[in-house]
Amino acid sequence: MTTEGGVQYSKIAEIKGPLVVVDDVENAAFDELVEIETNEGERRLGKVLEVGNGKAIVQVFEGTTGLSISGTNAKFVGKVMEMPVSKEVLGRVFDGLGRPKDGLPDPIADKFVDINGEPMNPEQREYPKDFIQTGVSVIDGLMTLVRGQKLPIFSGSGMSHNLLAAQIARQASVVGTQDDFAVVFAAIGVQYSEAEYFRRSLEDSGALKRSVLFLNTADDPAIERIITPRVALTVAEYLAFDLGIHVLVVMTDMTNYAEALREISAAREEVPGRKGYPGYLYTDLSTIYERAGKLQGRKGSVTQVPILSMPSDDITHPIPDLTGYITEGQVVVGRDLFRQGIYPPINILMSLSRLMKDGIGEGSTREDHSEVANQVYDAYSRAQEVRALAGIVGKAGLTEIDLKYMDVGDVFEKEFLSQATDENRTIEETLGILWKIVSQLPKNEITKIKDKFVDQYYKGK
Amino acid sequence: MAPNSTLEKSIDKILKKTEKEILLDLENSSLDSKQTLDNSLPKLEQGFDKIISDGNKEANKIEKQIIGSSELEVRNKQLLLLEEGVDKVFSKALDQIANADRSGDYSNLINTLLDESTKILGVTEVTVFTNAKDKDVVQSALSKFSGAELSSDTIDCLGGVIIKSKDGTMTFDNTIDTRIERLKPLIRKEIASKFGVGN
Numbered sequence: 305m306t307t308e309g310g311v312q313y314s315k316i317a318e319i320k321g322p323l324v325v326v327d328d329v330e331n332a333a334f335d336e337l338v339e340i341e342t343n344e345g346e347r348r349l350g351k352v353l354e355v356g357n358g359k360a361i362v363q364v365f366e367g368t369t370g371l372s373i374s375g376t377n378a379k380f381v382g383k384v385m386e387m388p389v390s391k392e393v394l395g396r397v398f399d400g401l402g403r404p405k406d407g408l409p410d411p412i413a414d415k416f417v418d419i420n421g422e423p424m425n426p427e428q429r430e431y432p433k434d435f436i437q438t439g440v441s442v443i444d445g446l447m448t449l450v451r452g453q454k455l456p457i458f459s460g461s462g463m464s465h466n467l468l469a470a471q472i473a474r475q476a477s478v479v480g481t482q483d484d485f486a487v488v489f490a491a492i493g494v495q496y497s498e499a500e501y502f503r504r505s506l507e508d509s510g511a512l513k514r515s516v517l518f519l520n521t522a523d524d525p526a527i528e529r530i531i532t533p534r535v536a537l538t539v540a541e542y543l544a545f546d547l548g549i550h551v552l553v554v555m556t557d558m559t560n561y562a563e564a565l566r567e568i569s570a571a572r573e574e575v576p577g578r579k580g581y582p583g584y585l586y587t588d589l590s591t592i593y594e595r596a597g598k599l600q601g602r603k604g605s606v607t608q609v610p611i612l613s614m615p616s617d618d619i620t621h622p623i624p625d626l627t628g629y630i631t632e633g634q635v636v637v638g639r640d641l642f643r644q645g646i647y648p649p650i651n652i653l654m655s656l657s658r659l660m661k662d663g664i665g666e667g668s669t670r671e672d673h674s675e676v677a678n679q680v681y682d683a684y685s686r687a688q689e690v691r692a693l694a695g696i697v698g699k700a701g702l703t704e705i706d707l708k709y710m711d712v713g714d715v716f717e718k719e720f721l722s723q724a725t726d727e728n729r730t731i732e733e734t735l736g737i738l739w740k741i742v743s744q745l746p747k748n749e750i751t752k753i754k755d756k757f758v759d760q761y762y763k764g765k
Numbered sequence: 766m767a768p769n770s771t772l773e774k775s776i777d778k779i780l781k782k783t784e785k786e787i788l789l790d791l792e793n794s795s796l797d798s799k800q801t802l803d804n805s806l807p808k809l810e811q812g813f814d815k816i817i818s819d820g821n822k823e824a825n826k827i828e829k830q831i832i833g834s835s836e837l838e839v840r841n842k843q844l845l846l847l848e849e850g851v852d853k854v855f856s857k858a859l860d861q862i863a864n865a866d867r868s869g870d871y872s873n874l875i876n877t878l879l880d881e882s883t884k885i886l887g888v889t890e891v892t893v894f895t896n897a898k899d900k901d902v903v904q905s906a907l908s909k910f911s912g913a914e915l916s917s918d919t920i921d922c923l924g925g926v927i928i929k930s931k932d933g934t935m936t937f938d939n940t941i942d943t944r945i946e947r948l949k950p951l952i953r954k955e956i957a958s959k960f961g962v963g964n
């Protein structure tokens with residue numbers, strides 16, 4: 305931070321969507337923060353997208369509604385957007401641009417950090433391998449989250465992904481260690497009622513004191529959504545790498561982020577890519593997702609659970625598609641299960657945590673975890689096939705073993721998958737239910753688990 | 766007598782048979798009940814354990830809620846008090862700046878501010894605005910800046926200058942107020958550390 309201020313320019317050439325074009329600008333820098341002052345003295349923030357030929361294109365975060373060419377001034381502040389960070393941010397609620405929203409003063413900053421972050425040196429990255437317990441059986445048991453991982457949740461409109469996001473934020477913890485744990489929650493373009501639900505949910509559960517909330521509601525300017533995940537991740541990185549805290553960042557809904565990006569891209573008249581999203585959508589998303597990880601010699605970690613709603617439940621849509629290329633697996637929320645009233649309606653056959661194998665087993669969860677999870681995965685897959693078959697030939701046409709698999713499917717959905725929104729299951733409880741499912745099968749059907757574990761945990765006859 | 770004796774024998778036989786059957790039934794029922802009781806005991810124990818464990822979980826949850834929200838409430842009150850303290854220090858400091866003596870080093874400060882502003886704007890043809898108190902100091906300092914002229918309009922500020930290019934397209938605010946505003950987060954931190962916070 306310097307004492308030098310910036311020059312204010314009053315020659316606005318054009319206002320186009322969320323962009324303001326300023327004329328006769330000298331010495332502006334790419335990404336530089338700009339204060340736009342309206343006729344009435346109102347101040348809005350923006351950043352420089354392009355400079356050259358004496359012009360600067362400024363993207364106004366709070367929108368350009370009400371701005372006019374005459375009387376509007378643009379002050380180039382001389383620095384990029386920074387977020388004040390300190391341990392004090394824990395337990396605080398901010399808006400999408402990182403300004404307090406809880407009626408309390410600005411946090412006393414320990415330092416000011418560029419919200420774009422610094423890319424992690426690949427050489428310094430540490431491979432993620434420590435388990436995070438979310439208390440949600442289906443995630444902990446079958447698609448385990450590990451510290452430093454980025455595991456997105458692919459959902460659809462109207463489904464219960466926000467309930468799941470809040471539950472994970474409330475319940476997540478690191479087990480078997482005294483290390484500190486914090487949650488950074490970024491709500492991007494959510495409805496007011498949802499934002500309030502997130503806030504109340506964390507407050508009522510006592511989890512707010514270890515959380516930081518960034519709430520960008522649907523009626524906030526779309527352009528603010530570009531900033532929200534970045535300020536959230538800046539705080540997360542500070543907590544993780546400066547203070548040594550394990551941080552889980554939950555971001556919902558990344559689709560709204562991509563929509564905002566598309567809006568800016570269209571206003572800049574860039575050549576559109578798939579479905580009108582900019583061609584650099586992949587690169588842009590990676591600047592967010594790649595901020596997850598662990599660093600050698602640093603105690604903390606940043607784990608990301610971005611949530612995105614797939615338009616028309618289309619998993620091939622550019623947003624889930626490109627997200628899937630960058631992240632390490634995906635948790636898919638299924639429409640069929642949701643319609644059956646199952647919560648959380650996670651379709652395990654389409655879901656996967658690529659780093660699960662490194663975060664489970666002896667010393668992390670339990671030595672039989674991997675095998676019992678594989679067996680249940682296999683059995684549920686078979687149950688689905690049998691259900692499809694029963695739809696054609698009827699139950700009477702099924703063999704005794706087929707019927708057993710149907711039972712497995714039912715027990716799986718009723719006892720393992722279904723969970724109350726305030727039910728926090730330990731990993732031991734989760735593994736116990738997995739064994740209950742496996743125990744529905746005769747022993748000779750158990751092919752993926754070592755005999756010693758079958759002898760120890762199998763409860764069937 | 767003979768027919769009666771046969772009848773009695775038959776009755777006795779039936780009675781004995783029925784008695785035997787009833788006793789057997791009773792014995793079976795007793796065994797069944799015992800079995801049922803034996804079977805339900807582990808279930809009962811399981812149910813009991815579940816109730817205790819659910820109760821403990823709920824108690825832990827409520828404990829966390831109460832402790833969490835109380836800690837947060839205390840911290841928030843502390844933050845508000847701290848801010849109140851910082852604001853008081855700030856307003857006292859601003860009062861002192863506003864009433865500071867305009868002689869001596871102050872003209873050097875104005876010189877520096879003017880020099881910095883014209884360099885940043887990159888033009889010498891500028892109009893300078895200042896407050897009523899600083900007008901004389903600024904006027905005398907302007908002799909070193911050819912092309913710069915002092916506006917007859919005054920501005921409301923603690924001190925310092927605002928410089929505007931003569932075509933009106935560029936402005937640079939170098940008032941003390943703006944400089945303080947810019948540095949406010951750092952000054953707040955300094956003041957808070959004097960209160961023993963944030964060290």
